[in-house]
Amino acid sequence: MNEYNIAVVAGDGIGPEVTKEAMRVLDAAGEVFGFKVKRNEYPFGTDHYLKTDEIFPDAAFEEVKGMDAIFLGAIGDPRAPVGLIEYGIIAKMRFELDLYINLRPIKLFDERLCPLKGKTVDDINMLIVRENTEGAYAGMHGFCHKGQASEIATQTMVYSRFGVERAIRFSFELAMNRPRKQVTLIDKANAVRAHDIWTRTFAEVAREYPDVKTDHAYVDAACMWMIKNPEWFDVAVTTNLFGDIVTDLAAMLQGGMGIAASGNLHPGRVSLFEPIHGSAPKYANKGVASPAASIMAISMMLDYVGEKQASKAVETTIAELLRSGRLKGVGTGQHATSEVGDMVLGELKNVAAKV
Numbered sequence: 001m002n003e004y005n006i007a008v009v010a011g012d013g014i015g016p017e018v019t020k021e022a023m024r025v026l027d028a029a030g031e032v033f034g035f036k037v038k039r040n041e042y043p044f045g046t047d048h049y050l051k052t053d054e055i056f057p058d059a060a061f062e063e064v065k066g067m068d069a070i071f072l073g074a075i076g077d078p079r080a081p082v083g084l085i086e087y088g089i090i091a092k093m094r095f096e097l098d099l100y101i102n103l104r105p106i107k108l109f110d111e112r113l114c115p116l117k118g119k120t121v122d123d124i125n126m127l128i129v130r131e132n133t134e135g136a137y138a139g140m141h142g143f144c145h146k147g148q149a150s151e152i153a154t155q156t157m158v159y160s161r162f163g164v165e166r167a168i169r170f171s172f173e174l175a176m177n178r179p180r181k182q183v184t185l186i187d188k189a190n191a192v193r194a195h196d197i198w199t200r201t202f203a204e205v206a207r208e209y210p211d212v213k214t215d216h217a218y219v220d221a222a223c224m225w226m227i228k229n230p231e232w233f234d235v236a237v238t239t240n241l242f243g244d245i246v247t248d249l250a251a252m253l254q255g256g257m258g259i260a261a262s263g264n265l266h267p268g269r270v271s272l273f274e275p276i277h278g279s280a281p282k283y284a285n286k287g288v289a290s291p292a293a294s295i296m297a298i299s300m301m302l303d304y305v306g307e308k309q310a311s312k313a314v315e316t317t318i319a320e321l322l323r324s325g326r327l328k329g330v331g332t333g334q335h336a337t338s339e340v341g342d343m344v345l346g347e348l349k350n351v352a353a354k355v
């Protein structure tokens with residue numbers, strides 16, 4: 001029987017509640033599909049920091065490196081200085097584990113979830129590939145004359161040929177396995193001149209994939225097209241910051257942050273799976289947050305570790321619950337958090353027999 005070591009950081013706000021349901025689903029999938037999960041739970045997040053001054057100690061970080069995958073609930077809490085815990089936990093893992101791809105699937109399971117008029121499930125099915133270790137997130141910033149009227153702040157966007165190329169190549173490989181076989185580059189090369197490295201690298205890599213159609217949109221136009229004609233997108237690749245922004249927008253097309261999941265990947269190495277949503281402190285401890293995004297992150301994690309059927313079953317369960325109307329939606333308060341977990345557990349076995 002396959003056994004997986006999973007690190008779990010439930011984190012802040014609604015993180016622990018949605019993580020609890022995600023873990024129930026992971027265990028249930030293990031029972032149905034015959035694999036074992038050994039969970040290593042870490043208490044890191046704002047509460048832990050305020051109590052102990054510790055963010056992500058080295059010993060724990062070393063342990064996590066040896067796991068098969070990591071699950072993260074949510075990070076962010078106004079009681080801690082802005083960005084401190086985010087940088088100490090999420091960004092630390094993304095950078096130090098070199099999780100260079102942030103894969104964010106956007107797939108509409110039921111028309112009723114989409115805020116756009118006249119769009120169907122066939123129109124919204126895209127994979128957004130966000131470069132995950134460079135760009136504006138690389139951390140190169142500084143201040144001078146701090147606190148004075150003449151203060152200057154800078155932050156440098158960083159793009160290495162290596163980093164850009166591996167994100168683009170990953171996107172073409174993804175597209176090869178999809179029916180439409182199309183990759184759209186989203187950048188702002190007309191204003192951010194450094195994005196020329198994306199333009200050139202994209203063109204060079206594209207030559208190696210003659211079966212893949214290519215397209216391009218500046219990021220402002222891409223935001224417009226995603227609302228106007230989301231069906232134009234299949235695989236889209238973009239920079240770290242633009243990927244952060246366009247995936248919040250794109251998540252709304254499939255029903256909102258309540259269902260959007262992501263994988264922070266370094267193919268072949270330990271990778272990190274999380275819902276795209278934040279910690280929503282105002283909903284914490286109320287049992288009203290939707291765990292659907294976390295459950296979708298479990299589906300991505302299962303796919304990544306090689307449990308393809310279990311992954312498909314978890315995704316299909318959520319899709320069927322939505323289509324049948326049993327799951328009324330994935331917004332806050334539409335169902336109790338645990339009720340969604342119960343529904344998925346109740347349905348998983350039936351779906352498993354079909355996938």
Ligand code: IPM
Nearest residue numbers: 075076086087090244276278
């Ligand atoms: C995301 C989040 C993070 C990011 C924050 C929490 C630092 O918005 O994963 O999209 O900006 O990458």
Ligand code: MG
Nearest residue numbers: 244245248276
């Ligand atoms: Mg974001």
